[in-house]
Every structure is written in C-alpha cells, then in structure tokens.
Amino acid sequence: QVQLVQSGPEVKKPGSSVKVSCKVSGGTSSSYAISWVRKAPGQGLEWMGVIIPKLGITNYAQNFQGRVTITMDEDTNTAYMDLSSLKSEDTAAYFCANGGAYWAYWGQGTLVTVSS
Amino acid sequence: DIVLTQTPLSLSVTPGQPASISCKSSQSLLHSDGKTYLYWYLQKTGQSPQLLIHEVSNRFSGVPDRFSGSGSGTDFTLKISRVEAEDVGVYYCMQSIQLRYSFGQGTKLEIK
Numbered sequence: 001q002v003q004l005v006q007s008g009p010e011v012k013k014p015g016s017s018v019k020v021s022c023k024v025s026g027g028t029s030s031s032y033a034i035s036w037v038r039k040a041p042g043q044g045l046e047w048m049g050v051i052i053p054k055l056g057i058t059n060y061a062q063n064f065q066g067r068v069t070i071t072m073d074e075d076t077n078t079a080y081m082d083l084s085s086l087k088s089e090d091t092a093a094y095f096c097a098n099g100g101a102y103w104a105y106w107g108q109g110t111l112v113t114v115s116s
Numbered sequence: 117d118i119v120l121t122q123t124p125l126s127l128s129v130t131p132g133q134p135a136s137i138s139c140k141s142s143q144s145l146l147h148s149d150g151k152t153y154l155y156w157y158l159q160k161t162g163q164s165p166q167l168l169i170h171e172v173s174n175r176f177s178g179v180p181d182r183f184s185g186s187g188s189g190t191d192f193t194l195k196i197s198r199v200e201a202e203d204v205g206v207y208y209c210m211q212s213i214q215l216r217y218s219f220g221q222g223t224k225l226e227i228k
Contacts, residue, residue: 035217037165044222045157045165045208050215059215062117095164101212102155104176106164 002026002098004034004107011113017084020110022096024077033100034079036070039109040092051079052100086114118143120209122220129199130228137223139209141190146213153213156185156194159222160205168207169194201227 007021024032036048049060051070060068069082079096094110097103119142129135145154156169167176169185172192182197196203204227209220 039159044206045159045210045219047210047217047219050217057215061216097165101151101153102167102170102210103165104167106166109164 002105004096004098004105006094006096006107006110009111009113011115012086014086014088014114014116016086017082018086018112019080019082020094020096020112022079022081022107024079024098032072032077032079032098034070034072035097035099035103036068036081037095037097037103038092039095040089043092048081048083048094083112086112088114090114117216118145118211118214118218120211120218120220122207122209122223124223125221126224126226128226128228129196131201132198135196135199135203135225137194137207137209139187139192139194139220141192141211143213144189145192145211146189152188153211154185154187154192155210155212156183157208157210157219158203158205159208163205165208199225199227203227 003025005023010018012018033052035050048064049070051058053072071080091114096107098105121140123138146152152172154172157165159165173185184195206222206224208222
C-alpha cells in the first residue's frame with residue numbers, strides 16, 4: 001500500500017515562498033503520479049498541479065500558473081510543491097495525493113499560514 | 117477548463133434516510149478510451165479527502181454499499197441509501213478527463 005508523509009506546518013510572510021514535501025513509500029516508484037490539492041478555510045478543494053515522472057509531464061492549474069512548481073526527487077521518492085509570492089489567501093491545508101486519473105492515497109496535509 | 121456544478125450545496129438528513137447529490141459537468145466526461153472520468157470524494161473535518169467512487173459507479177475498496185454512483189456524459193449522481201452519523205462531511209465530485217483536474221464546489225452533509 002502506498003503511503004504519503006508530508007512535511008510539517010509552515011508560517012510565512014506575504015511575498016515569500018513555501019516548499020512542502022511529500023515522501024512516498026510502498027508501490028513502485030514508476031507508478032508514482034503525484035498531485036497537489038489545497039483546502040483553504042471556507043473554500044472547497046482546489047487542484048494545483050500534477051507531476052508524472054515516468055512520462056516527463058508536469059501540469060499546473062491555470063490559477064497557479066507561474067507561481068507553483070512541482071518536482072520529484074526520484075532517488076528519495078519525495079515530491080515537492082513550491083508556491084511563491086504568497087498572499088494571505090494562500091493560507092490553507094495543502095495535500096499531496098497519489099494516482100493518475102484518481103487519488104486513492106493522500107498525505108496527511110500540511111497547514112501553511114501566510115501572515116504578516 | 118471543465119466546470120463541475122454540484123447541487124445542493126448543503127444537506128441535512130435524518131439518520132436512516134436517503135441522500136442524493138447531483139454533479140453536472142460543462143463538458144462530457146466520456147473519454148475515447150470508453151471510460152468516464154468522474155469521481156466522488158468525502159472530506160471529513162480535520163481529515164484528508166477519501167475516495168468513495170471511481171469512474172462514475174465503482175465503489176473504492178472498503179466503501180460501504182450504501183454509497184452508489186450513477187450517471188453518464190455530463191450528469192452524475194451520488195446516492196447514500198441510508199445515511200449514518202459517520203457520513204457527515206463535505207462531498208466533492210471531481211473530473212480528470214484532461215490533465216487539468218477540477219472539483220465541484222462541495223456539498224456539506226449534516227445529520228438532523
């Protein structure tokens with residue numbers, strides 16, 4: 001069974017960047033497709049982007065184009081989500097999830113708070 | 117981008133009674149490979165989302181059979197035959213026919 005373990009909570013200033021990690025274990029690395037989804041207070045789930053290393057594909061949601069970068073360290077099976085130019089509206093729980101068409105396995109979530 | 121519209125946005129249901137959530141897509145979710153890329157998730161308070169239904173009507177492992185999904189093309193429905201207290205949370209439909217995924221707004225289910 002695939003397990004995803006994310007890094008701990010972060011507090012950031014507006015205008016700064018945050019990098020959240022997601023270590024993947026179980027399954028085979030060649031099957032890893034990792035998406036990032038966030039849940040802001042009072043809002044619904046929002047897909048941010050996906051990386052499929054074996055296909056060399058990275059794709060981002062229009063709302064985050066230019067601000068988000070998703071990478072994968074295949075040596076350590078760790079995915080990263082880097083979000084720049086943070087605003088207070090980026091305060092949210094950020095989740096990684098494993099799968100292509102759908103996500104059966106999720107990380108525990110990382111709370112990112114953006115506050116001056 | 118594909119827009120998913122859920123109705124209702126909130127539900128208050130007596131335990132043992134049925135519940136139904138609609139999800140309408142701005143484009144057909146039927147792919148040329150024959151699959152329909154529509155999924156249902158439940159997010160309980162303080163938890164990660166959990167997969168309930170994949171490809172319209174297939175219950176994920178461990179999901180109780182009181183949950184069922186149906187629909188085709190652009191119109192889909194999630195039904196709970198007899199709501200239980202543990203079903204409280206926010207239900208989302210999601211599409212992945214393109215490599216730009218999207219969610220519905222979410223439907224909050226509470227118990228009367």
